[in-house]
Amino acid sequence: MSEWSVTEPRKLSFDDPVTALQVRIVNGTVNVVGTDEGSARLEVSEIDGPPLLVTQKDGTLTVAYEDLPWRGFLKWLDRKGWRRSAVVSLTVPVGTNVEVGVVGASAVVSGTEGRTEVKGVTGDTTLVRLSGPVRADTVSGNVEAQAVTGDLRFNSVSGDLTVVEGSGPSVRADSVSGSMIVDLNPGGRPTEVHLVNVSGEIAIRLPHPADARVEANTASGTVSSAFEDLRVRGQWGAKQITGQLGAGNGKLKATTVSGSIALLRRPPAEDEPWDAEPEDAPQAPTDKKVL
Template sequence: MPQWTIEGPERMTFGRVASLNVRTVAGKLAILASDGPPTLEVTEIDSASPLIVTYDEALNELTIAYKDLTWDGLLGWLRRDRRSANVSITVPRNCTVNAGVVTASAVVAGFENDTHARSVSGEIVLDGVSGDVSATTVSGDVESRAMVGNLAFKSVSGDLTVADGSPRRLRANSVSGRITADLALPPTAHVTLNTVSGGILVRLPETVETDVTFRSTSGRLASSFDELTTVNKPGSKSLSGRLRGGMASVSAVTVSADITLLKGDKE
């Protein structure tokens, strides 16, 4: 299969791409959905650390990565490494995307199929991405904009921000990172948020129809919805109830952090 070594600024186009794999260290990464031909553009790169580009025509798979940066080793990458590249990629919106960065910032926008993003400490932005989406970081923050579909987030200390989200499924787990979610819930939506010491803030429309269950061992629970009931027991606090029809469900659990539910605008 064709393979190229990228050591300087470069622009390349490819045939059909159904699956994209990208692994970079530092710099910037943009992966954008486009109706045009699949394109790779590298504007800056450390020439001492070339990127390897592989295009499998039989599988319609495009891979852009450093030779020694594997998926299994990505999240444990502790080497002092100066390699950096600014990379922009456009592929069809129904392409499957697998993207991994160490400290680089990454933007993934406009895709409708499976999207998987990994980061050590780099920030990930998911803009208008639907389908099944997963984001895993060590300390990197994740921002999701105009989300439709399923999102699974997992981090040690990274924050998650969901803006203008309409998820079918949203699962978020962080040890000390904060979770902020501004949501409009479709019927049967299921939202589960869990942290140890990271605060959780959820904003729902005034007319939302959902069951709510919040629990914390020692954190404060607060709600703008008067319909919910608070129960305080030694070592356990809960805030729960049904808002209107209660077709969707929202649950949040912390050990020591606060959980806040705010009332947004009407849908």
């Protein structure tokens, strides 16, 4: 095993193979990039507080605080321990399995093909062009997934989920009050989308032509649909959107207690990315069904 204690800005290169990466920091930033190069590199450009312990053993590269374990990470609420920060950038082989844990820090993971798991207490996470399975668990941090082609799992208390150009086999998300905005990539494979929320809003934009079996339910929220082929039921209280679009190869299921649900249609041709996030409950165009 090789080990380094990083107390000041420093760069390290690792000649031994790296197949797994584990990063755990408090405050600051983590940036992980996949590369076709066979070796891994680390740059700690800023550090304040206790040292970061860097270890390499049996193909696993770890960059973490010694007192911040992965097990029970989301319950680490030692406020005195939050008085630290680091800015960490890593380049790893594209097939590396990545685990990132952040408390009050932002994280970006891009261009990898292995399994990715992110845990965050606070701080936003951005996931870009990941082709392996992805799991993100947060307390209040937001997650944005761009052009992710692997299975995506998301769990949060109050963090928001935004999926842009999603084309993976499945998107599954659970939240209490965070909003969920899912934009599915046109021309992608049939996708299974399963979203569960309590009070947060849900907006799903389907490609043209759409191809999915749809079931959306809310106990007391509003619903809106941009698709005339779907049935919208319920005038007071519980409301439901059901039906089939196209051949029905994909599956879309959304459930909320008091949050709103909007099913939006992507235009047949579009050059600009979808970046309009609703400030309030998502609304469909005024000439569409709204209850």
